[in-house]
Structures are given as C-alpha cells and as structure tokens.
Amino acid sequence: MFRFATLLFSVAMMSSNIQADVNAGIAERIKKVGNVCIEGVECVLESGTASVVTEVAATPAVAETVNSVEDNYNKSCATCHNAGVAGAPKLGDVTGWTMRIAKGMDALYASGINGLPPAMPAKGMCFSCSDDDLRALVDYMVESVQP
Numbered sequence: 334m335f336r337f338a339t340l341l342f343s344v345a346m347m348s349s350n351i352q353a354d355v356n357a358g359i360a361e362r363i364k365k366v367g368n369v370c371i372e373g374v375e376c377v378l379e380s381g382t383a384s385v386v387t388e389v390a391a392t393p394a395v396a397e398t399v400n401s402v403e404d405n406y407n408k409s410c411a412t413c414h415n416a417g418v419a420g421a422p423k424l425g426d427v428t429g430w431t432m433r434i435a436k437g438m439d440a441l442y443a444s445g446i447n448g449l450p451p452a453m454p455a456k457g458m459c460f461s462c463s464d465d466d467l468r469a470l471v472d473y474m475v476e477s478v479q480p
Contacts, residue, residue, distance in 0.1 A: 402466075402473045409459035410470060419452030425477045434475060445471045 370376030400408070406424075413421040422429030433441060445467040448455035456462055459470065 402469045405459055405462060405466060405470055406473055409462070410457055410474070412458070413453070414474065421453065422474070424474055427478045430475065430478045434478075438471070438475070441471045441475065442468050 368376060406414075411424075413419065414424050417423045417426075417429070422433060433444075442464075444453070445457060446455065446464050448457070456467060457470070459467065462470070
C-alpha cells in the first residue's frame with residue numbers, strides 16, 4: 334500500500350510540474366511586449382519609471398488623401414457608367430443622359446447621394462465621398478455630354 338501511495342504521489346507531482354511548464358510556456362507566449370503612451374499623459378513603463386511624452390511628430394501619422402474628381406470616377410463610378418451596367422447612363426452618351434438632365438441637376442444630385450433603387454446604392458460606390466464630392470462626380474458625368 335505504501336508503494337502505491339508513493340507512486341500516486343510521484344505521478345501527482347510530475348503532473349503538477351508538467352502543468353507548471355505548460356503555464357510558463359503560455360505566459361511566455363502572451364507576455365506584454367510594449368507600452369502605449371499617449372501625449373500629455375503620464376506613461377508608466379514596465380521598469381516602474383515614469384515619463385511624460387512631450388514631443389509629437391510635425392506631420393500627422395495618416396496623411397489625408399485628396400482625390401480628383403476623375404480619380405473618384407475611375408475608382409467608384411466607371412465600372413457601371415463605362416459599361417452601362419443595370420441601365421446606368423454611360424459617360425459621354427448624350428442619349429443616355431438627356432432625359433436625366435431634363436429632370437434637373439437637383440434630381441441628379443439626389444440620385445447620386447441617395448442612390449437609385451434597385452441598381453444604384455446610396456453614394457454609388459464612393460462610400461468615402463462627401464455629398465460635395467458626389468455633386469462634383471455628377472457634374473463631371475454631365476459635362477461629358479455637354480456640347
């Protein structure tokens with residue numbers, strides 16, 4: 334009986350050591366690798382020392398990209414308006430645009446901004462465009478059929 338108890342105790346200790354090794358391995362893989370410090374806020378580093386971030390880069394981290402109307406057209410509108418997909422008036426096609434232009438520019442702007450069910454979603458495919466960007470796109474397409 335003593336031998337069995339000794340064997341059982343040994344197995345339990347080995348199991349405990351194995352679990353400790355597994356836990357140590359997991360802790361190593363998920364350990365903290367850095368700190369994020371915010372400008373103007375005290376930053377406590379792992380060593381326990383504190384510092385305050387006072388300098389900021391002169392340029393923003395993400396530069397704002399300004400696309401031309403033609404760039405926006407080529408990225409967001411050309412797929413449908415170059416091929417006439419789902420009845421979209423083609424760029425430069427006077428016949429396709431005549432009836433739409435006759436309804437007025439406000440109606441064209443509204444269809445660009447709000448979409449034209451069932452085929453054209455709101456903002457067409459230019460989801461990052463502002464309403465002014467969309468008006469400029471409509472103007473660009475209308476100008477393609479003006480004499």
